[in-house]
Amino acid sequence: xxxxxxxxxxxxxxxxxxxxxxxxxxxxxxxxxxxxxxxxxxxxxxxxxxxxxxxxxxxxxxxxxxxxxxxxxxxxxxxxxxxxxxxxxxxxxxxxxxxxxxxxxxxxxxxxxxxxxxxxxxxxxxxxxxxxxxxxxxxxxxxxxxxxxxxxxxxxxxxxxxxxxxxxxxxxxxxxxxxxxxxxxxxxxxxxxxxxxxxxxxxxxxxxxxxxxxxxxxxxxxxxxxxxxxxxxxxxxxxxxxxxxxxxxxxxxxxxxxxxxxxxxxxxxxxxxxxxxxxxxxxxxxxxxxxxxxxxxxxxxxxxxxxxxxxxxxxxxxxxxxxxxxxxxxxxxxxxxxxxxxxxxxxxxxxxxxxxxxxxxxxxxxxxxxxxxxxxxxxxxxxxxxxxxxxxxxxxxxxxxxxxxxxxxxxxxxxxxxxxxxxxxxxxxxxxxxxxxxxxxxxxxxxxxxxxxxxxxxxxxxxxxxxxxxxxxxxxxxxxxxxxxxxxxxxxxxxxxxxxxxxxxxxxxxxxxxxxxxxxxxxxxxxxxxxxxxxxxxxxxxxxxxxxxxxxxxxxxxxxxxxxxxxxxxxxxxxxxxxxxxxxxxxxxxxxxxxxxxxxxxxxxxxxxxxxxxxxxxxxxxxxxxxxxxxxxxxxxxxxxxxxxxxxxxxxxxxxxxxxxxxxxxxxxxxxxx
Amino acid sequence: xxxxxxxxxxxxxxxxxxxxxxxxxxxxxxxxxxxxxxxxxxxxxxxxxxxxxxxxxxxxxxxxxxxxxxxxxxxxxxxxxxxxxxxxxxxxxxxxxxxxxxxxxxxxxxxxxxxxxxxxxxxxxxxxxxxxxxxxxxxxxxxxxxxxxxxxxxxxxxxxxxxxxxxxxxxxxxxxxxxxxxxxxxxxxxxxxxxxxxxxxxxxxxxxxxxxxxxxxxxxxxxxxxxxxxxxxxxxxxxxxxxxxxxxxxxxxxxxxxxxxxxxxxxxxxxxxxxxxxxxxxxxxxxxxxxxxxxxxxxxxxxxx
Numbered sequence: 001x002x003x004x005x006x007x008x009x010x011x012x013x014x015x016x017x018x019x020x021x022x023x024x025x026x027x028x029x030x031x032x033x034x035x036x037x038x039x040x041x042x043x044x045x046x047x048x049x050x051x052x053x054x055x056x057x058x059x060x061x062x063x064x065x066x067x068x069x070x071x072x073x074x075x076x077x078x079x080x081x082x083x084x085x086x087x088x089x090x091x092x093x094x095x096x097x098x099x100x101x102x103x104x105x106x107x108x109x110x111x112x113x114x115x116x117x118x119x120x121x122x123x124x125x126x127x128x129x130x131x132x133x134x135x136x137x138x139x140x141x142x143x144x145x146x147x148x149x150x151x152x153x154x155x156x157x158x159x160x161x162x163x164x165x166x167x168x169x170x171x172x173x174x175x176x177x178x179x180x181x182x183x184x185x186x187x188x189x190x191x192x193x194x195x196x197x198x199x200x201x202x203x204x205x206x207x208x209x210x211x212x213x214x215x216x217x218x219x220x221x222x223x224x225x226x227x228x229x230x231x232x233x234x235x236x237x238x239x240x241x242x243x244x245x246x247x248x249x250x251x252x253x254x255x256x257x258x259x260x261x262x263x264x265x266x267x268x269x270x271x272x273x274x275x276x277x278x279x280x281x282x283x284x285x286x287x288x289x290x291x292x293x294x295x296x297x298x299x300x301x302x303x304x305x306x307x308x309x310x311x312x313x314x315x316x317x318x319x320x321x322x323x324x325x326x327x328x329x330x331x332x333x334x335x336x337x338x339x340x341x342x343x344x345x346x347x348x349x350x351x352x353x354x355x356x357x358x359x360x361x362x363x364x365x366x367x368x369x370x371x372x373x374x375x376x377x378x379x380x381x382x383x384x385x386x387x388x389x390x391x392x393x394x395x396x397x398x399x400x401x402x403x404x405x406x407x408x409x410x411x412x413x414x415x416x417x418x419x420x421x422x423x424x425x426x427x428x429x430x431x432x433x434x435x436x437x438x439x440x441x442x443x444x445x446x447x448x449x450x451x452x453x454x455x456x457x458x459x460x461x462x463x464x465x466x467x468x469x470x471x472x473x474x475x476x477x478x479x480x481x482x483x484x485x486x487x488x489x490x491x492x493x494x495x496x497x498x499x500x501x502x503x504x505x506x507x508x509x510x511x512x513x514x515x516x517x518x519x520x521x522x523x524x525x526x527x528x529x530x531x532x533x534x535x536x537x538x539x540x541x542x543x544x545x546x547x548x549x550x551x552x553x554x555x556x557x558x559x560x561x562x563x564x565x566x567x568x569x570x571x572x573x574x575x576x577x578x579x580x581x582x583x584x585x586x587x588x589x590x591x592x593x594x595x596x597x598x599x600x601x602x603x604x605x606x607x608x609x610x611x612x613x614x615x616x617x618x619x620x621x622x623x624x625x626x627x628x629x630x631x632x633x634x635x636x637x638x639x640x641x642x643x644x645x646x647x648x649x650x651x652x653x654x655x656x657x658x659x660x661x662x663x664x665x666x667x668x669x670x671x672x673x674x
Numbered sequence: 675x676x677x678x679x680x681x682x683x684x685x686x687x688x689x690x691x692x693x694x695x696x697x698x699x700x701x702x703x704x705x706x707x708x709x710x711x712x713x714x715x716x717x718x719x720x721x722x723x724x725x726x727x728x729x730x731x732x733x734x735x736x737x738x739x740x741x742x743x744x745x746x747x748x749x750x751x752x753x754x755x756x757x758x759x760x761x762x763x764x765x766x767x768x769x770x771x772x773x774x775x776x777x778x779x780x781x782x783x784x785x786x787x788x789x790x791x792x793x794x795x796x797x798x799x800x801x802x803x804x805x806x807x808x809x810x811x812x813x814x815x816x817x818x819x820x821x822x823x824x825x826x827x828x829x830x831x832x833x834x835x836x837x838x839x840x841x842x843x844x845x846x847x848x849x850x851x852x853x854x855x856x857x858x859x860x861x862x863x864x865x866x867x868x869x870x871x872x873x874x875x876x877x878x879x880x881x882x883x884x885x886x887x888x889x890x891x892x893x894x895x896x897x898x899x900x901x902x903x904x905x906x907x908x909x910x911x912x913x914x915x916x917x918x919x920x921x922x923x924x925x926x927x928x929x930x931x932x933x934x935x936x937x938x939x940x941x942x943x944x945x946x947x948x949x950x951x952x953x954x955x956x957x958x959x960x961x962x963x964x965x966x967x968x969x970x971x972x973x974x975x976x977x978x979x
Contacts, residue, residue, distance in 0.1 A: 145689070148962070150914055150916045150917045150954075152917040152920055153920070153935065156920070156935060157697070157700075157939075159939065160705065160710070160939045160947060161701070161704045161710075162705075240818075241817070241921050244921065245924060246940065247936075247939060263822075264925075267822060267825065267826055268830055274822050278823065282814060282819065285813070285814035285815075286810065286811070289813050289814050399879075402882075403882075404882040406874070433882075434885055435885070436883055437883065437884040437886075438885060442880075444876060444879065449875060449876040449877060450876045450879070451880065452881070452895050452898075454895075454899050454973075455895075463884065463886065467886050468885060499975075501975055515884065
């Protein structure tokens with residue numbers, strides 16, 4: 001997927017940024033399984049609040065006759081007729097009633113602590129992020145220092161100082177758990193600070209406190225809500241741990257952690273004493289963590305995107321069901337594909353022949369038709385330039401030929417790619433992989449990101465020999481150095497030990513080329529090989545590619561949006577628009593007399609030395625939305641030659657003359673106008 | 675690189691001084707050591723006698739000078755609870771905790787990285803879902819309870835493993851398993867997202883275009899780059915095992931630092947607490963230094979400035 005395709009995706013995203021009652025309800029309808037954890041939390045809250053009325057027994061009511069009574073033993077005490085459903089503890093108290101009252105303690109500690117630590121943390125984060133400067137420095141130093149200390153140890157030290165008990169526990173958690181809120185709040189405040197709505201509020205003279213609490217804080221609600229849910233779980237777990245150690249909630253108050261500690265002494269003969277309180281803690285923490293994970297996906301569109309890739313079956317599109325390449329020609333059989341007439345495909349033996357290639361992107365927001373029937377041929381020693389704006393499908397079609405599409409979301413939905421007469425879309429994965437690099441190689445736009453930052457350039461080139469030829473590492477490195485010399489990298493022997501980040505842009509692209517030509521491929525696909533480079537270096541790289549092609553006789557496909565780059569080196573040009581080739585033919589002829597208004601526009605928009613030009617003419621309008629490509633001729637909204645026919649009838653590839661074709665109903669008029 | 679290490683080392687010394695001073699002043703200003711040891715019902719004159727005996731009645735700065743001299747000499751005073759030098763008591767417990775933490779991490783880290791990589795390789799697959807469940811369970815695990823349930827099952831019911839103690843290798847299995855749960859989930863999750871990030875980078879596309887085998891792309895190219903965030907997290911997790919160690923050592927009666935920390939706090943033993951803070955702080959500093967070193971070794975951009 002190219003950068004522009006991604007930008008297209010981003011535009012389609014719904015701005016679901018806030019957690020509103022509506023969005024939560026909508027998400028609940030989508031993920032119905034979340035009803036169970038939600039229900040559990042409601043039951044837990046009701047139990048905690050109404051424990052006094054709901055508990056079947058008094059949690060402090062001791063009955064020594066019933067010591068360690070097993071669960072489900074019907075045995076009424078003097079005060080209540082209810083059975084001891086979960087059994088009784090070593091003092092004969094009803095386990096279930098104590099669990100219910102324990103829920104109250106756990107939730108109370110959890111909520112109070114989160115309110116205390118959250119208030120401290122959020123305030124500090126807002127202030128640090130909004131005012132920045134020394135205040136920010138001090139606060140963030142404190143956050144980093146405290147986060148480096150194991151929280152439980154810090155808690156134990158504070159508990160040593162202040163002693164155990166409910167409010168001291170809340171104090172401990174307030175002091176040891178505020179940092180994460182500060183970190184999150186500060187980070188978001190910093191970014192909101194630069195947003196237009198905050199700057200606007202500043203210009204109209206809002207006070208700082210008003211900006212912080214009215215404009216910034218409401219935007220922080222979704223992430224903080226997620227954080228609070230997570231933190232309640234953490235605090236409940238920590239409280240249980242401290243109470244288990246005897247340093248938290250003190251007996252006789254019922255606390256789940258303490259109950260497990262009591263049960264520990266009877267582990268061999270009363271399993272229920274530790275099992276049920278532990279399960280209560282586990283389920284509570286698990287539910288809260290589940291809620292937090294889910295809330296994050298509700299509030300954050302990018303998370304939903306991931307949620308989706310996890311279960312792509314929900315987004316199936318009936319039109320693109322067939323992922324296996326189709327061999328039959330497009331339904332519009334009448335179209336005359338001049339560069340590769342359907343009937344002659346088997347007779348004429350081309351090096352590379354792409355026939356009616358189609359690629360779609362399946363995204364949660366709809367299907368993008370990236371490549372819609374592309375055909376071209378390439379022979380040994382020829383250079384074909386594929387020309388088009390970003391988003392025209394030129395990179396995607398090349399990646400489909402290489403078999404390196406990101407799939408999902410991209411799928412080849414039709415066509416064939418014949419290499420030496422073999423359809424690459426039909427051969428096995430492993431055979432295809434072996435062809436990559438060996439017979440067909442590819443270099444990319446940005447050589448820095450296309451090289452692995454963790455390996456030396458020498459070993460990255462050597463990898464080709466090791467993978468395909470089984471060469472020993474030493475020999476492969478020696479060959480890599482030879483290749484580096486061949487692409488004219490100075491002092492190759494020493495530089496082979498260097499990492500990509502130590503090279504200049506042009507040298508990096510030379511490294512890429514060296515590894516691409518390592519095994520003498522028959523075809524080299526160069527995807528915008530000079531776009532990321534300085535103008536002076538661009539010419540050198542193109543020169544190098546042209547030279548190598550003459551030496552090796554390989555076929556070269558140059559993908560570019562820049563006519564100037566290809567003018568000297570290409571033999572043929574194929575111009576792409578909206579995933580289709582709209583014009584193709586020998587480069588000199590097309591330069592002289594374009595037969596498609598889009599090509600004409602492209603030529604008019606670049607400065608040329610060979611013609612007298614009054615001014616540069618940009619192409620009006622924007623590239624088409626690949627989700628809904630215009631009817632008829634996809635270029636008609638931007639076309640100066642548009643007639644009624646163009647709105648409804650998609651133009652076939654008309655044969656203009658020998659080796660030339662154009663998909664424009666008025667190609668003759670266009671040529672005359674040139 | 676050497677300069678970087680020296681700078682980190684000097685920073686660490688500074689941090690150590692700050693931490694020890696904070697603990698000193700907090701222990702004497704917020705808490706009253708003598709009153710704490712005698713308990714809430716103690717008579718005022720008893721507290722006073724004790725204060726005089728241990729010198730807590732003297733001006734804070736005088737006390738601090740004595741404390742600082744002691745720390746430099748490795749003398750934190752005698753433990754009140756055991757009536758013997760506090761620092762050796764803490765140091766005696768160090769090997770057991772290191773042993774437990776090492777077994778835990780050696781088990782958890784490789785497994786987590788394998789699971790996380792597999793999850794990233796096939797998002798949405800069964801393993802991916804398993805990693806999600808694992809990290810959720812790790813985050814929700816009640817460590818002391820899990821430990822007890824393991825005892826109940828493997829030691830009490832099946833009688834395969836001992837319940838508690840530390841005499842042989844068999845003893846370390848259950849506590850390490852309990853302790854491993856959290857790092858396992860967290861590291862697997864972070865490995866997954868780091869790998870997903872790396873797998874979407876252009877150099878992966880290059881590797882595919884070069885015809886490199888998928889296994890090599892995942893394990894060689896992507897994992898080597900994903901290591902950087904993984905190592906950072908692993909360091910944090912190694913430090914966090916101290917949290918778990920407090921509880922888990924109590925459950926399994928594992929004679930390490932964690933168990934001693936609980937005893938020191940329950941016995942309100944200030945000299946022992948101060949000695950333990952010293953040992954734990956150094957432990958954390960060393961771990962962080964190791965992480966930094968590994969990090970700079972793995973990232974060529976750091977290594978070659």
